[in-house]
Amino acid sequence: MMVDIVCVAVAAVIIVSDLVEGRVWEDLNLHPQHYPFFFNTNPGVADECHQDPNCPYKIHLDRDACWGYESACPPGEAYSQPSCPGDARGWVNTKKEQRETFYKQADFGYVKKRRSELEVYCQPEQEVDSSLECSDHLRFCRGRNLWLDLRHLTERSDPVLYHTDVLMKGQIGGHCRVDEELLKKNTDMISFLQSWGPEMRHFQRIDKPVARQSKQCDIWVEKPAYVMKLDAIGNMYHHFCDFFNLYASLHVNSTDERAFFNDTQVLVWMTYQYRTNFAPAFTAFTENPIWNLKDVSGKRVCFREVMFPLLPRMIFGLYYNTPLIWGCEGSGLFHAFSRHMLHRLGxxxxxxxxxxxxxxxxxxxxxxxxxxxxxxxxxxxxxxxxxxxxxxxxxxxxxxxxxxxxxxxxxxxxxxxxxxxxxxxxxxxxxxxxxxxxxxxxxxxxxxxxxxxxxxxxxxxxxxxxxxxxxxxxxxxxxxxxxxxxxxxxxxxxxxxxxxxxxxxxxxxxxxxxxxxxxxxxxxxxx
Structure with missing residues (x-):
């Protein structure tokens, strides 16, 4: 077991360090109130800013602030200060239990739980290998040097929207050691908007390392990528549940110090053209055009770094299916999302x-x-x-x-x-x-x-x-x-x-x- 823990740590270091190029703070674009939280979560970037006389964010360094999901975050310094003035209506017996329940259901405690669940599903054996980590039930996944075979989509007659059969066995994978037992155990939620089980159940080891020069790749995506399955894009309530879960996923993925950068690639998991009045909301997460499956149909697509974010209709998810305890209000996660979106959209x-x-x-x-x-x-x-x-x-x-x-x-x-x-x-x-x-x-x-x-x-x-x-x-x-x-x-x-x-x-x-x-x-x- 100790060997496995060490390997996980090494894999995480590879994912982050391999991608850091130049001065990280140069590409930051956060709400001014969020900088102290970012720097304290990413001490390496804070040190970089300390040492560089040109870093404009020194005023935000060394301040007592943390999001709340970090390993050592005193309650008084956390972003969230939820309030529970009302009756819990029988959910719990004490105010402390009431606040803790709300925090875990709908605040940064939810992020903390998802981060604690992350396990390695595909273990890299050397630095150039692939890797895959996911939370329980495959509700969130992130990987490095992953491969998608989408050549078969050119032969598909029906358009892809809310389908669970987009990928078949061996059409997603990487050059790493797959934990078949762990994967099988967590493919228990095969529903389009509840998990990545419909796709990840087909994950397999491939013979050769996935790299830019590989003949296995028709398209090599260098930028960090988000693959997204969307709810009803014409309905603000449902579509902003997509954006909210993407924002929460950035926090789940915040061990990558570039998690909040905008030079990313979004691939929406449908063949329809993504067209909605709410499309400008994506500029809070990417500065690049949105791809759909039709844009990559017939291709083998390789991702240097890719995230499969939390989904809008997860069981006990956010915010569509949240079983919200009575009497509490004021999720810091929702407050931060609002500030993030407004700032990025100017x-x-x-x-x-x-x-x-x-x-x-x-x-x-x-x-x-x-x-x-x-x-x-x-x-x-x-x-x-x-x-x-x-x-x-x-x-x-x-x-x-x-x-x-x-x-x-x-x-x-x-x-x-x-x-x-x-x-x-x-x-x-x-x-x-x-x-x-x-x-x-x-x-x-x-x-x-x-x-x-x-x-x-x-x-x-x-x-x-x-x-x-x-x-x-x-x-x-x-x-x-x-x-x-x-x-x-x-x-x-x-x-x-x-x-x-x-x-x-x-x-x-x-x-x-x-x-x-x-x-x-x-x-x-x-x-």
Whole structure:
């Protein structure tokens, strides 16, 4: 056993050291608040910065900060400080157990667990060999010098989307010693969006080392690569679950000090062209064009370094299937994801802008169902108050994502009907309130997402003061359903709830700090 442990350590060193070229800090592009965490997780890069007089990040060195998944991270220095003010409703008996459960379910404790599960599935025997490490059930994998044979895809008549039969035996592998027993044990979740089992079950040893000069490779991918299986790309809730799990995977992979770099190659596991209004979100992870399977069909593709990230519909995964304990809120992992995305997409907050008014955004639906029938009346009533700025946002598939996110940053109260557009709550300021004006019989979805992000959630409180257009009709279930109709809301009750939200916003430390900071002449007041 001791020999195996030593071999694992050597393999990890090979994966990292072989890829470090030049000064690592030159290629960093992190949110300013994240630099101390990065440098403390990567002491080698911190030393490099210390010694180089040109390193611009010295202000971030030697500060007490850690993400929370490191081997020695004092709670007071961790990024996450989740709060559990509510009742756990029988989940656990103590507040300590409640916080620990939340942290492991939905915070950097989840990352720590996945990192602790990593085992070597294909052991390199010499420096030029391949390697493969995966977490339990093959939910996350990373490898070096791996080989994919995709020549057969040219003969496939059906387009690949949510398929589990893309690869057959021997069409994925590397020149290393495969642990067949470990691999078989963990191929127990054969579902497209739950694990990499459908692909990794076919992993085999190949005869010759995989290298740039190898005749086995039609395409050699030098850049670090991410192979991704995507959920519904036209739905913000589901597609941003892809991006969130990719971000969490960067932390699982953070033993590679270049894990957060942008010069990467993304390969999406489908033959359809990747086309969606949310595509700019990928620029938070790569500066290069996105490939799909059609781009590499008929080729043998070799990866110098490749990651198979966490997936959006894993059992007990993040955030679609998270079994979230009651009473807790404020995942640092979700907070860091929000900051990372906004920074990489060049979307900035309101610091330095003179404006003490409360900005209220109506998410206006253009769909057949779940419209607020008296939306104009509700908005006009609010506009009578000069301390409010009321926006009507139509986040259509034609609107640039950057513009949508800028509007999010200029929103203090976000009002909308139940629907995937409420996923914008991930990118609201910390002091904001998301007001799901009506949850349409699905009370936990966006309430839980708001708890994960750590912002205030509200919904309609008096059912006697909301009027459905009709009982609604579900096209598949063939019966009455709250999601398939439209609603009218009592104006006075809506006003009362908005005033309740305004009180929360103005009482939040983040809002108060924003107002207290020195202000300059604004370039704009609002969008």
């Amino acid at each position: 979307v900035f907050g309101r610091e330095g802008i003179v404006d003490d008014r409360v900005h209220i955004t109506f998410l206006s639906r253009q769909t057949k169902y779940r419209q607020i029938l008296n939306e104009a009346e509700l908005a006009q009533n609010l506009q009578k108050n000069e301390t409010y700025v009321v926006h009507r946002a139509v986040y259509s598939h034609q609107m640039d994502l950057h513009h949508q996110l800028r509007q999010d940053q200029w929103t203090d109260i976000f009002v909308g009907m139940h629907g995937s557009g409420l996923t914008h709550l991930l990118f609201l300021p910390d002091w904001a309130v998301v007001f799901e004006i009506y949850n349409c019989g699905d009370p936990n979805c966006y309430q839980d997402l708001a708890r994960l992000r750590g912002i205030k959630y509200m919904t309609w409180e008096d059912s006697s003061k909301v009027t459905p257009q009709d009982e609604g009709y579900h096209p598949q279930l063939k019966g009455a359903h709250e999601k398939f109709t439209n609603y009218t809301f009592d104006v006075a009750e809506f006003q009362r709830l908005i005033e309740k939200a305004v009180k929360y916003v103005k009482g939040h430390r983040g809002w108060q700090n924003l107002q207290a900071k020195p202000h300059s002449t604004p370039g704009h007041q609002e969008l």
